Amino acid sequence: xxxxxxxxxxxxxxxxxxxxxxxxxxxxxxxxxxxxxxxxxxxxxxxxxxxxxxxxxxxxxxxxxxxxxxxxxxxxxxxxxxxxxxxxxxxxxxxxxxxxxxxxxxxxxxxxxxxxxxxxxxxxxxxxxxxxxxxxxxxxxxxxxxxxxxxxxxxxxxxxxxxxxxxxxxxxxxxxxxxxxxxxxxxxxxxxxxxxxxxxxxxxxxxxxxxxxxxxxxxxxxxxxxxxxxxxxxxxxxxxxxxxxxxxxxxxxxxxxxxxxxxxxxxxxxxxxxxxxxxxxxxxxxxxxxxxxxxxxxxxxxxxxxxxxxxxxxxxxxxxxxxxxxxxxxxxxxxxxxxxxxxxxxxx
Amino acid sequence: xxxxxxxxxxxxxxxxxxxxxxxxxxxxxxxxxxxxxxxxxxxxxxxxxxxxxxxxxxxxxxxxxxxxxxxxxxxxxxxxxxxxxxxxxxxxxxxxxxxxxxxxxxxxxxxxxxxxxxxxxxxxxxxxxxxxxxxxxxxxxxxxxxxxxxxxxxxxxxxxxxxxxxxxxxxxxxxxxxxxxxxxxxxxxxxxxxxxxxxxxxxxxxxxxxxxxxxxxxxxxxxxxxxxxxxxxxxxxxxxxxxxxxxxxxxxxxxxxxxxxxxxxxxxxxxxxxxxxxxxxxxxxxxxxxxxxxxxxxxxxxxxxxxxxxxxxxxxxxxxxxxxxxxxxxxxxxxxxxxxxxxxxxxx
Numbered sequence: 001x002x003x004x005x006x007x008x009x010x011x012x013x014x015x016x017x018x019x020x021x022x023x024x025x026x027x028x029x030x031x032x033x034x035x036x037x038x039x040x041x042x043x044x045x046x047x048x049x050x051x052x053x054x055x056x057x058x059x060x061x062x063x064x065x066x067x068x069x070x071x072x073x074x075x076x077x078x079x080x081x082x083x084x085x086x087x088x089x090x091x092x093x094x095x096x097x098x099x100x101x102x103x104x105x106x107x108x109x110x111x112x113x114x115x116x117x118x119x120x121x122x123x124x125x126x127x128x129x130x131x132x133x134x135x136x137x138x139x140x141x142x143x144x145x146x147x148x149x150x151x152x153x154x155x156x157x158x159x160x161x162x163x164x165x166x167x168x169x170x171x172x173x174x175x176x177x178x179x180x181x182x183x184x185x186x187x188x189x190x191x192x193x194x195x196x197x198x199x200x201x202x203x204x205x206x207x208x209x210x211x212x213x214x215x216x217x218x219x220x221x222x223x224x225x226x227x228x229x230x231x232x233x234x235x236x237x238x239x240x241x242x243x244x245x246x247x248x249x250x251x252x253x254x255x256x257x258x259x260x261x262x263x264x265x266x267x268x269x270x271x272x273x274x275x276x277x278x279x280x281x282x283x284x285x286x287x288x289x290x291x292x293x294x295x296x297x298x299x300x301x302x303x304x305x306x307x308x309x310x311x312x313x314x315x316x317x318x319x320x321x322x323x324x325x326x327x328x329x330x331x332x333x334x335x336x337x338x339x340x341x342x343x344x345x346x347x348x
Numbered sequence: 349x350x351x352x353x354x355x356x357x358x359x360x361x362x363x364x365x366x367x368x369x370x371x372x373x374x375x376x377x378x379x380x381x382x383x384x385x386x387x388x389x390x391x392x393x394x395x396x397x398x399x400x401x402x403x404x405x406x407x408x409x410x411x412x413x414x415x416x417x418x419x420x421x422x423x424x425x426x427x428x429x430x431x432x433x434x435x436x437x438x439x440x441x442x443x444x445x446x447x448x449x450x451x452x453x454x455x456x457x458x459x460x461x462x463x464x465x466x467x468x469x470x471x472x473x474x475x476x477x478x479x480x481x482x483x484x485x486x487x488x489x490x491x492x493x494x495x496x497x498x499x500x501x502x503x504x505x506x507x508x509x510x511x512x513x514x515x516x517x518x519x520x521x522x523x524x525x526x527x528x529x530x531x532x533x534x535x536x537x538x539x540x541x542x543x544x545x546x547x548x549x550x551x552x553x554x555x556x557x558x559x560x561x562x563x564x565x566x567x568x569x570x571x572x573x574x575x576x577x578x579x580x581x582x583x584x585x586x587x588x589x590x591x592x593x594x595x596x597x598x599x600x601x602x603x604x605x606x607x608x609x610x611x612x613x614x615x616x617x618x619x620x621x622x623x624x625x626x627x628x629x630x631x632x633x634x635x636x637x638x639x640x641x642x643x644x645x646x647x648x649x650x651x652x653x654x655x656x657x658x659x660x661x662x663x664x665x666x667x668x669x670x671x672x673x674x675x676x677x678x679x680x681x682x683x684x685x686x687x688x689x690x691x692x693x694x695x696x
Contacts, residue, residue, distance in 0.1 A: 028433065028436055028443075029442075029443055029660050030424070030425075030546075031548055033547070033658060033660040035656050035657030036657050037658065076378070077692065078692050080692055081691060081692050084689070088684055088689040091689065093376060093688070094377075094683065095683055097682075098675075098683055099675055099678070102674070102675060102678045199381070199694070200379060200381075289381075306654070307655060308383050308384040308385060310384070310385065311378070311381045311383065312377050312378065312381040320675060323675075324668060326450070327446075327451070327668060330446050330447070331443055331446050331447070334446040334449075334450075335446055336441025340441070341432070341435075341436040341439065341441045343429060343433060344426050344429050346424040346425050
């Protein structure tokens, strides 16, 4: 197995943090009054290892894949919607296109496992590992090779992006089922604890979703080797593996990642379980309305920037949070200081 | 007394709401999955009385005034900082300048009562009613004429703005003391309940602030005629009165207002107490870190869009929330529909 964690800076630099804090305290505002925005600045500079770090550009990567588990009727939408929504994204009609276009963010769809052959497109990275994962009710979702390959796809994107930071989102009918199974397996929880409504599963669809996840957990707990990667391979998905890899790729370049919703957070859980030091590179864009998301964030000390009751995926919450992160960095670099603006400070 | 509430549309239109909801449900996303963004769209269209309402431009008005109560040592910063910060804003160095500039929002400072004669400036509206309010520990903060004039200043700005909607913020050393006193008087609370640290008052400064407010409340409760305007006049401030007026001015034109932090919310409390139907025109940008703000929002059924632990004022939280509101409206107008994008809906 490749070691995706080689070369990731893990040291903390108290002097750097002090220097950032001193600069923040010299801006024309009461000490600490920008709240979360000041924490964002400190984390961003700390990730980059540079007290003058700035954002030149930011990007959303939407990792897309199909899921064999959809054969069990766990979703409200037919499996074909994964392909249809990728096409919608390439045509610019999805929520994530609107949110990124109006915020001057880049947006790229990464086909890591959709059951359709897309033509070349400037908004698409064709990195297909397989035409969807296997049905994990009856076996592993991925072979070891597929899982490694998908992690590698994400790693390369994260390591090679030209953006200063990026958000990770996903498109894949069935993937809240995979995220719930993966979270339950890694955290030793039941399906009832980790399963939500996804795109809108209620009543009998929701009950079936829980039963399927419980049955899959029973199957895989017996054979699981206890490692995060084996959990990912068994009950995860190709886009979840790629998102996990993208976190390591970004961290290898000291770039932060903005994690979107429940499924992206399941990828973050996998990454953090593999290598806890990667936590410092992660921003959590929002807490979604998906049932277990808030608790999952707590498990990995994730503090969401936004709480807007969204449950759309696609990187939509990450895109909105990137707006806040960029404004925090704008304040840091563009505000006047007490001395430059000749404003009396509290100690004057 | 002028009636600032004449001509404000108060009817609700269930057909319009149905029409907006139908359009939202036809966009390529699971039903309701944009969460708060969908509520924002419904409220915005409802305010405007137009299911196709859109945002052509948005603005922040920063209402600035001095406060006689600063003579009691209730603030960490000297009174001169009001003037200095207005100059900083006109020079583009304050947080609100950075936040508006980078989000293509307009920003105008309204001098409604600063103790300094500013020269003409494109970013300034000179609408001075007085050179600061009186010290409300010893008498009313404003005469009746001053209070009415300040409300009128705000009303005209709200009614005449060319923006589709605007946010209201403030600058005024001492104004968390006025906001806490006003909230306490209107809601029948004590100083301990409504007083927070403002720009950073802790220890003896905080204790003095509470004592001053309690003493002022004792004085004014005896003579208060029970009306919101008389409360505003007695313990409010010129910029708080102007923000109150701006809400009525905006509502008269069916334009929504984005309320910023604690002081702007005290103005909203005054407006809502005067005329409860004005509630539908109000968005609450954020819940600040100021002690009583969350409870004050609850009193007027205000649901904050953001919760970022900020306590800066200037309209900074409103500016960030305007970004979210604009993105909500962008989604509403720019996303593809299930039929246009040939995406299978859940009922297909």
